[in-house]
């Protein structure tokens with residue numbers, strides 16, 4: 001059994017870097033940050049016990065520079081690297097280079113990353129292990145188009161062309177009939193080649209109005225594997241998750257047990273170690289199909305942590321140091337309900353275009369059963385270079401109703417001035433009657449266009465704005481007869497400078 005690490009480098013930024021550091025520090029392990037030029041004053045660099053510059057501005061010049069990161073890890077004496085999610089987290093070469101350098105990679109083995117990084121290979125592996133997969137076709141890229149057309153007819157329309165190396169919804173094309181097939185194949189292959197340097201694509205039956213339900217899995221080097229129950233991630237925009245929750249209202253105990261078994265089978269089929277996620281699509285008849293394995297800690301892992309009262313990062317660290325995982329299937333008993341909202345600097349009224357600027361006010365809510373994993377503080381700059389996610393709001397309740405009420409309460413009190421955010425949009429989704437009914441599927445946002453209509457200003461926001469204006473007026477010596485008057489005269493609504501409300 002390995003010695004516990006004394007120092008760990010976090011090869012990431014933003015909320016996930018901060019979140020990993022918090023656990024490291026609680027375990028009395030020194031946390032080492034690396035940062036790009038624009039992140040010189042970023043929160044993750046100041047939370048760390050040591051911080052080293054990577055140089056560079058873009059991700060490719062900084063957080064994707066595995067060579068630089070390994071050099072820093074060696075120089076500062078870090079015994080392990082936590083990759084967070086995104087960036088190098090599912091890069092099998094980087095995981096292998098860490099291993100070769102004698103530095104523990106806090107994540108799955110390079111072999112498991114490789115086996116799951118290729119969606120075609122992953123589906124074949126899962127099928128062999130007896131896990132149901134979405135029907136489809138895959139074959140050599142020089143297969144004659146007539147033959148592919150025949151295969152497509154067998155699969156049936158509508159179908160999806162997907163990239164073998166895909167991720168983040170890239171290289172995916174919906175094909176409604178055979179006339180669209182060839183163009184879609186070419187477009188998807190081009191997009192995949194550009195995004196992943198790998199233009200291989202395959203066909204998959206398009207499941208109508210599915211739910212996206214995934215299972216957290218965990219394994220160690222002592223032959224243990226377990227699932228940590230499900231997360232429903234059906235609220236998506238352009239194949240990207242926005243709101244996640246656990247448990248899913250769609251799973252009966254029987255279906256949950258079946259899917260959980262399939263997830264553990266999947267983990268065992270590839271000898272999976274550390275934290276991972278097995279994604280499934282579930283149709284309206286309760287059929288479930290394997291989609292892919294995400295070989296990393298997921299963005300939405302906190303909802304699982306809240307209902308199981310486990311720290312998944314701690315478990316990852318223990319396992320990477322050679323210890324057995326700190327739970328077993330029998331000891332895992334979820335309690336209550338948890339919902340996560342991704343708070344992003346983007347403008348829902350303008351096609352969710354990223355919003356950049358300086359955070360003039362940043363006050364996340366505080367209250368019972370509320371967790372905010374944040375990557376920024378007041379004064380932070382939100383730039384174009386990285387993901388626009390500022391923070392994640394996670395709320396726990398004894399049941400779903402309580403979690404929904406708590407989430408709405410917290411969203412109303414989440415103050416962000418300086419950039420436009422999706423907070424009001426999230427409020428509208430969570431408050432929607434269909435959401436309350438649990439009537440969720442991956443087309444939820446498209447099917448409810450009313451979510452895009454901006455309602456009249458909410459009283460909470462008016463109050464926040466009023467407080468800001470009266471303070472501002474006081475600071476600048478302007479006479480004001482109370483907040484309401486301030487709003488009427490020179491309210492933020494008439495201001496056209498760089499800040500906006502929520």
Ligand code: ADP
Pocket residue numbers: 134160166167168169170204205206207208210212236239279281291292442
């Ligand atoms: P990526 O790795 O690019 O995120 P995934 O395979 O995980 O792609 O799929 C992302 C999302 O795309 C799913 O959550 C789902 O909404 C949709 N999707 C993927 N495959 C299918 C399918 N066969 N039928 C219907 N929707 C799908």
